[in-house]
Amino acid sequence: MTKIAASCLVSLLFTMSAPVFAQGEQAALSIKAVPAGQTLQVAPSAQKITAAVICIPGLTQNASAYQALTDQMAPHGVLVRAVEVTGFANSIVDGKQETLDFSRTIEQVSNTAQEIKKENGGIPVFVLGESTGGLFAMMLAARFPGSIDGIVCSAPTWKVNGMKKIAMYQILDMTVLRSRRKGMAVNAVFKRVTKDKTLRKHLANVETRRQRFTVVESMKFLMFTKKLPETANQITNVPVLFVQGMKDTISPPTETGALFKLLATPRKTLIVDADAEHLIYEEGQFSPSLLLSFREWMTKVSEGDPQLTPKGILLSKEYLQQKKFEAVGNVFAAAGVNPNDTIAQDNSKTANKFAP
Numbered sequence: 001m002t003k004i005a006a007s008c009l010v011s012l013l014f015t016m017s018a019p020v021f022a023q024g025e026q027a028a029l030s031i032k033a034v035p036a037g038q039t040l041q042v043a044p045s046a047q048k049i050t051a052a053v054i055c056i057p058g059l060t061q062n063a064s065a066y067q068a069l070t071d072q073m074a075p076h077g078v079l080v081r082a083v084e085v086t087g088f089a090n091s092i093v094d095g096k097q098e099t100l101d102f103s104r105t106i107e108q109v110s111n112t113a114q115e116i117k118k119e120n121g122g123i124p125v126f127v128l129g130e131s132t133g134g135l136f137a138m139m140l141a142a143r144f145p146g147s148i149d150g151i152v153c154s155a156p157t158w159k160v161n162g163m164k165k166i167a168m169y170q171i172l173d174m175t176v177l178r179s180r181r182k183g184m185a186v187n188a189v190f191k192r193v194t195k196d197k198t199l200r201k202h203l204a205n206v207e208t209r210r211q212r213f214t215v216v217e218s219m220k221f222l223m224f225t226k227k228l229p230e231t232a233n234q235i236t237n238v239p240v241l242f243v244q245g246m247k248d249t250i251s252p253p254t255e256t257g258a259l260f261k262l263l264a265t266p267r268k269t270l271i272v273d274a275d276a277e278h279l280i281y282e283e284g285q286f287s288p289s290l291l292l293s294f295r296e297w298m299t300k301v302s303e304g305d306p307q308l309t310p311k312g313i314l315l316s317k318e319y320l321q322q323k324k325f326e327a328v329g330n331v332f333a334a335a336g337v338n339p340n341d342t343i344a345q346d347n348s349k350t351a352n353k354f355a356p
Contacts, residue, residue: 048077049077049078049079049120049123050076050077050078050123051077051078051079051123051124051125051126051298051302052078052079052080052081052113052116052120052123052124052125052126053069053073053078053079053080053081053125053126053127053128053152053298054081054082054083054109054112054113054116054125054126054127054128055069055080055081055082055083055127055128055129055130055133055281056082056083056085056105056109056127056128056129056130056133056134056136056137057082057083057084057085057130057131057133057282058129058130058131058132058133058157058282059131059132059157061130061131061133061282062084062206063082063083063084064082065082065130065282065283066080066082066281066282067284068283068284069281069282069284069286070082071284072291073295076295078295078298079116079120081112081116083105083108083109083112085100085105085133085136099216099217100217100220100221102136102139102220102221102224105136106136106139106140106143106144109127109136109140110140110143110144110147110148113125113127113147113148114147124149124150124298124301124302125147125148125149126148126149126150126151126152126298126301127140127141127148127150127151127152128151128152128154128281129151129152129153129154129156130154130155130279130280130281130282131154131155131156131157131250131251131278131279131282132157133154134152134153134154134155134156134157135153135156135157135158135224135225135228137151137152137153137156138151138153138156138228138231138232138235139224139231141235141238141240142231142234142235145235145236145237145238148238149239149301149302150238150239150240150241150297150298150301151238151239151240151241152240152241152242152243152281152294152297153240153241153242153243154242154243154244154280154281155243155244155245155248155250155251155256155278155279155280156242156251156256156259157250157251158225158228158255158259159251159252159255160250160251160252193250193277193278193279194277194278194279194283194285195277199279199283199285202283203283228259229259229262232259232262232263232264233262233263233264234264235263235264235265236264236265237265237267238265238267239265239267239268239297239301239307240263240265240267240268240269241268241269241271241294241297242256242259242260242268242269242270242271242335243270243271243273243276243280243281243290243294244256244257244270244271244272244273244276244331245272245273245275245276245277245278245280246272246273246274246275246276246324246327246328246331247274247275247276247277248276248277248278249277249278250278251278253272253327253330253331254330254331254334255334256331256335257270257330257331257332257333257334257335257336258334258335260310260334260335260336260337261334261335261336266307266308266309266310267301267306267307268307268310268311269297269307269310269311269312269313270310270311270312270313270331270332270335270337271290271293271313271314271315272312272313272314272315272328272331272332273287273290273315273316274314274315274316274317274320274324274328275287275315275316275317276290287315287317289315290315293313293315310335310336310337311337312332312335312337312338312339313339314328314332314339
């Protein structure tokens with residue numbers, strides 16, 4: 001029973017010049033804090049909205065993680081609305097810790113997308129999920145494909161590096177260290193999401209972060225992740241953008257590529273960022289090139305680009321040495337895409353290495 005619980009808990013812990021919209025317009029931001037399980041709307045005020053992005057945070061993260069993304073999207077007329085996933089926060093409801101509720105979260109996002117469309121003349125609405133949030137985005141696309149125009153899955157965490165060590169921490173958190181305020185497993189993860197010491201300190205001090213999960217919740221999450229290959233196969237026509245950093249020490253890049261390959265829809269694009277870590281859109285860890293590629297992808301989808309075949313894109317700040325080049329090639333091979341004709345680079349020398 002202990003081994004089963006540990007396995008479930010580990011699965012729960014991790015499973016974390018192009019056209020743009022309305023160029024040239026600046027807008028003030030309107031921010032409203034809300035309870036967990038509801039939404040945080042961060043949108044351009046007094047400005048025509050031309051597109052919307054609903055953001056789903058990774059495990060134990062919250063809506064505020066997308067503030068920097070909001071700041072960058074607002075001048076382009078893009079409304080950003082981030083949801084608080086039910087059970088991710090350290091929140092008490094009727095005297096008890098609020099438990100994970102995947103169906104409620106997915107339905108909430110679907111309803112929010114429809115509301116945004118209704119209130120803004122049918123504008124395109126996209127859903128962005130990072131880490132475990134990406135898994136929610138996939139489930140949404142499979143269950144409610146008509147409610148959204150596309151999904152973005154950033155470092156979708158369904159396979160994890162270093163599971164045995166985290167399992168040990170989880171067992172300690174559930175037993176002898178139960179009274180400890182901060183869980184060892186959760187905080188061990190946040191030491192690996194980035195090498196930026198300032199950001200790691202900030203993440204460690206988030207008071208609303210939930211520190212432990214029950215065995216029942218872990219079992220539910222394990223079942224949720226085991227269905228991902230089936231879920232990917234059920235996404236048949238929704239446009240999908242996968243983003244993966246090569247410096248990610250939590251989600252193995254090749255596993256992201258393998259999950260991408262299982263998507264049934266041909267309208268799928270994989271961006272591999274040679275310089276990105278696990279956090280990308282959360283906490284403002286995206287590069288200008290990556291943000292531009294995101295907006296370009298949204299524009300193409302909004303304009304009705306059919307995209308009949310999968311695409312592979314590589315972003316890199318510098319020339320890739322042989323070892324790194326081979327690692328990137330393994331990701332594209334696992335994804336079943338050839339970046340020869342669709343590669344987008346900051347450095348033309350790296351692009352040439354993929355040319356025939």
